[in-house]
Amino acid sequence: MTSPIYLDYAASTPVDPRVAVRMQECLSSFELQGNPSSLSHRFGRAAREVIENARVQVANAVGAKPMEIIWTSGATESNNLALSGAVRYYADRGNHVISSKTEHKAVLEPLKKLEKQGFKVTYLKPDQNGIVHVDQVREAMTPETTLVSLMHVNNEIGVIQDIGAIGALCRKHNVLLHVDAAQSAGRLPIDVHAMNIDLLSCTAHKIYGPKGIGALYVRRNPVVGLEPLIIGGGQELGLRAGTLPTHQIVGFGVAMELALDDRDNDGARISHLRDKLWSGLKSIPQVELNGHQSLRVPNILNVAFYGVEGESLLFALQELILSAGAACSTGSDEASYVLRALGRSDQQAQSSLRFSLGRFTTEQDIDVAIHAVSREVSRLRLLAADVP
Amino acid sequence: MSVMINEIISQFDYSSAVMTRFLNPHHAGEMGSSTNVRTAHAGSRERGASIRLYLQLKDIRVVQARFVAYGCPHFLAAAEMLCEWCEGRSISELSQWNWQSLQSALEIPSTKRGKLLLLEDVIRKVVRTTMEPVPAAVATKS
Numbered sequence: 362m363t364s365p366i367y368l369d370y371a372a373s374t375p376v377d378p379r380v381a382v383r384m385q386e387c388l389s390s391f392e393l394q395g396n397p398s399s400l401s402h403r404f405g406r407a408a409r410e411v412i413e414n415a416r417v418q419v420a421n422a423v424g425a426k427p428m429e430i431i432w433t434s435g436a437t438e439s440n441n442l443a444l445s446g447a448v449r450y451y452a453d454r455g456n457h458v459i460s461s462k463t464e465h466k467a468v469l470e471p472l473k474k475l476e477k478q479g480f481k482v483t484y485l486k487p488d489q490n491g492i493v494h495v496d497q498v499r500e501a502m503t504p505e506t507t508l509v510s511l512m513h514v515n516n517e518i519g520v521i522q523d524i525g526a527i528g529a530l531c532r533k534h535n536v537l538l539h540v541d542a543a544q545s546a547g548r549l550p551i552d553v554h555a556m557n558i559d560l561l562s563c564t565a566h567k568i569y570g571p572k573g574i575g576a577l578y579v580r581r582n583p584v585v586g587l588e589p590l591i592i593g594g595g596q597e598l599g600l601r602a603g604t605l606p607t608h609q610i611v612g613f614g615v616a617m618e619l620a621l622d623d624r625d626n627d628g629a630r631i632s633h634l635r636d637k638l639w640s641g642l643k644s645i646p647q648v649e650l651n652g653h654q655s656l657r658v659p660n661i662l663n664v665a666f667y668g669v670e671g672e673s674l675l676f677a678l679q680e681l682i683l684s685a686g687a688a689c690s691t692g693s694d695e696a697s698y699v700l701r702a703l704g705r706s707d708q709q710a711q712s713s714l715r716f717s718l719g720r721f722t723t724e725q726d727i728d729v730a731i732h733a734v735s736r737e738v739s740r741l742r743l744l745a746a747d748v749p
Numbered sequence: 750m751s752v753m754i755n756e757i758i759s760q761f762d763y764s765s766a767v768m769t770r771f772l773n774p775h776h777a778g779e780m781g782s783s784t785n786v787r788t789a790h791a792g793s794r795e796r797g798a799s800i801r802l803y804l805q806l807k808d809i810r811v812v813q814a815r816f817v818a819y820g821c822p823h824f825l826a827a828a829e830m831l832c833e834w835c836e837g838r839s840i841s842e843l844s845q846w847n848w849q850s851l852q853s854a855l856e857i858p859s860t861k862r863g864k865l866l867l868l869e870d871v872i873r874k875v876v877r878t879t880m881e882p883v884p885a886a887v888a889t890k891s
Contacts, residue, residue: 672821676763676771708794744777744825746817748790748799
């Protein structure tokens with residue numbers, strides 16, 4: 362059997378060979394094996410230098426200053442640090458947070474924990490296309506609101522929120538804005554200052570970098586206060602203790618730089634492939650696109666195939682590697698809470714698959730995918746006939 | 750690896766017995782109504798699994814079994830295997846069928862037990878139909 366076609370880039374991207382080469386160089390160089398905090402010797406300073414270079418690369422991608430980038434283990438840790446850190450730091454100002462029902466679990470779970478600690482959280486319901494409107498945020502604000510946390514791009518359906526408008530509102534009301542940009546950093550233009558973002562989470566493994574490394578942008582002017590989650594040796598301005606993983610950080614920096622260099626070409630090429638895929642899939646009877654038709658990233662397509670059980674379709678598509686939804690929810694046979702929040706029934710949500718394309722997807726891959734999905738949807742519908 | 754992770758993986762790790770039957774079922778399809786065809790339904794799409802089972806009888810034996818079903822790969826493979834088992838059996842043997850033998854043969858995880866119970870429901874229901882008189886409309890048509 363030939364290798365299956367990978368269409369799960371939104372879950373994780375393969376490491377770009379150019380990133381792997383730079384990481385390997387780091388791991389092979391004795392000089393770069395020093396502790397980046399050991400600035401008293403040459404090896405430590407050499408490691409620190411490549412780390413600071415990567416910090417510039419990541420900062421450039423979001424319009425931040427290098428000193429505003431804090432290294433973490435990934436977007437999940439960044440989200441935890443941003444939410445728990447800021448909400449607890451500003452607890453004397455107020456105890457209310459605004460977020461949405463379609464956030465990633467890495468935001469929803471820390472918020473649940475904060476609720477148990479006595480904080481109040483309003484979860485906005487997006488419209489049927491997955492969009493949270495600025496008016497909803499305005500109406501939810503109270504004098505007690507200290508933080509708004511919204512994702513830039515939804516990981517299941519790919520819709521893009523109007524972060525610029527929400528940022529302007531937050532700034533006007535002196536409320537902090539945290540943005541989970543795991544799916545957008547490196548893919549969409551982001552300017553944290555122009556968009557009035559105070560905290561922004563991103564990760565390497567969604568942009569062809571290694572797993573296990575991420576970053577949190579923390580605004581410095583005026584400074585945003587955070588209570589650290591991990592304390593110890595005082596690294597990262599005391600906000601995140603722990604010896605910095607030089608090769609991971611270098612990989613993240615290179616991946617981000619490549620993402621920026623290739624963004625326009627990659628975006629246009631992947632948009633074309635996504636449109637071709639949708640054009641093929643929508644010729645199958647009874648299919649529907651989940652999420653907004655146009656406010657979406659090029660690489661994610663979430664489609665409901667009515668009358669087909671999702672797990673069976675996923676398994677029947679032996680030629681394809683893809684997901685029914687967020688990888689983090691795998692193991693649960695509950696319908697996607699994101700699709701449920703858009704008003705889809707359990708059965709509609711269970712009939713949906715997420716196709717996520719990437720840098721290494723080809724025209725031929727899309728042809729194979731359309732053919733395989735058409736074949737298996739027909740087969741499974743025939744198998745189910747008209748059972749109620 | 751922890752027990753929990755193994756359980757999660759097993760939910761998506763289909764045995765070769767499941768793969769074969771799910772990808773290439775020989776008993777999928779409907780049967781037209783006739784005096785010697787008995788049928789029953791169990792489950793619902795809303796609950797994630799639904800099956801209609803058809804048994805063609807000759808005297809007291811099943812000569813052919815067919816199903817149409819909506820559900821996960823484990824459920825569809827189990828429906829296929831149930832049909833395989835039914836063919837050649839007598840009606841009284843059908844009443845003795847239980848889901849446990851099928852669970853071990855197909856290596857179906859315990860989290861899917863509810864779906865297997867639907868198969869027990871459908872076979873009990875179809876056996877009950879053999880004790881009922883054939884509906885007049887069907888009797889006339891045949």
